[in-house]
Amino acid sequence: MTDQSTTASSVATHGATRLPGVEVESYNVELKDEDGLLGDRANKGAFREILERWRKPLRKAGEDPLGDEPSSKISRKKLDSLLAQGDPEAAGVVQSAVEDFAQELALVIRQFLKLKAWRDTERIVVGGGFRASRVGELTIGRAAVILKSDKVPIDLVPIRNDPDEAGLIGTVHLAPRWMFEAHDAIIGVDIGGTNIRAGIVELNLKKASDLSKASVWKFELWRHADEKSVTRKEAVEELTGMLSRLIARADKEDLRLAPFVGIGCPGIVEADGTITRGAQNLPGNWESKSFNLPGELHAAIPSIGEHDTMTVLHNDAVVQGLSEAPFMRDVTRWGVLTIGTGLGNGCFTNRTAAGKD
Numbered sequence: 001m002t003d004q005s006t007t008a009s010s011v012a013t014h015g016a017t018r019l020p021g022v023e024v025e026s027y028n029v030e031l032k033d034e035d036g037l038l039g040d041r042a043n044k045g046a047f048r049e050i051l052e053r054w055r056k057p058l059r060k061a062g063e064d065p066l067g068d069e070p071s072s073k074i075s076r077k078k079l080d081s082l083l084a085q086g087d088p089e090a091a092g093v094v095q096s097a098v099e100d101f102a103q104e105l106a107l108v109i110r111q112f113l114k115l116k117a118w119r120d121t122e123r124i125v126v127g128g129g130f131r132a133s134r135v136g137e138l139t140i141g142r143a144a145v146i147l148k149s150d151k152v153p154i155d156l157v158p159i160r161n162d163p164d165e166a167g168l169i170g171t172v173h174l175a176p177r178w179m180f181e182a183h184d185a186i187i188g189v190d191i192g193g194t195n196i197r198a199g200i201v202e203l204n205l206k207k208a209s210d211l212s213k214a215s216v217w218k219f220e221l222w223r224h225a226d227e228k229s230v231t232r233k234e235a236v237e238e239l240t241g242m243l244s245r246l247i248a249r250a251d252k253e254d255l256r257l258a259p260f261v262g263i264g265c266p267g268i269v270e271a272d273g274t275i276t277r278g279a280q281n282l283p284g285n286w287e288s289k290s291f292n293l294p295g296e297l298h299a300a301i302p303s304i305g306e307h308d309t310m311t312v313l314h315n316d317a318v319v320q321g322l323s324e325a326p327f328m329r330d331v332t333r334w335g336v337l338t339i340g341t342g343l344g345n346g347c348f349t350n351r352t353a354a355g356k357d
Helices: 044-061 076-085 088-112 134-149 163-174 232-252 293-300 316-322
Strands: 022-027 123-127 155-158 185-191 196-202 215-222 257-265 275-277 310-315 333-339 343-350
Touching (some): 022 316, 044 088, 076 088, 088 134, 088 333, 134 155, 163 215, 163 257, 163 316, 185 316, 196 232, 215 232, 257 293, 293 310, 310 316, 316 333, 316 343
Parallel strands (some): 123 155, 185 257
Antiparallel strands (some): 022 343, 185 196, 196 215, 333 343
16 A cells, blocks of 8 residues: 655646645545555545445334335435434434445544554544535534544544635635736636536635635536536536636726636646546546647636736645645644545645745
């Protein structure tokens, strides 16, 4: 087993380990045991499988308090409602699934902490779509209690921004700070297996010079998973259109955009902007050596304002984790887990001269 990370010398390099505020120690690690990938025990699908296991014997006994809807189709909103206000037995089913999933999450975290790159990690922030629900929050809280009761010295906390926005906000920490001079915002992109989201992230440096007040001003969302046979070319064209519209919108509102596009995308990102592994859920083949997303976007949008566009790509879990960077200055080493279609991960060490580049 090896920790996957890409070494780079510049904060403007794709997949760089040295960023303005942190060193990226590791990301996109795929832990395995005799049953396969450990991450498969702590993703959204795993929670639904656990929920189904609890419902199955109840059906055989005569009645399922959650009704006839398949476990994979029950919305997060409905699960939250059942847990808070539902029939006691239905709430009990959901609570049982939360408990079992929390145990699995705690087990996976223990394995991460055994890795060299993750040793001495003091805090882990949990993001991803699963976190964006009360069920997710309770799972994180319960896993934190399990780890502390087992004397595992780690803080486990939910990501503070909405996970959908965190994936955009984190892109500001990919940019060298000199690019922010005389600018109000940058463009961030979050590419996932279901959605592609692009947004304008306001820096709000007058409110907080450490970027802790950065926020999403406007964004566009495209659910490519809802469309049939989307090609890679079509995905890039759609993304280019989203970016062009956002740039025009910012210009209309006199919002000064820095000439920077930060992108979070699944997989191992090489210094040349190619993706070598982990992008299998995206439309088309994104792992081809001949495909370079930053290059294609730069060709489509060569400049923003009067300056050449800098387009930087990094792993999506890393980027989502970076949204927490301003709030992690009280620790030295910290990590991120994103619970979604898969289990994204990244581990960071704070730089003592954060933000000086």
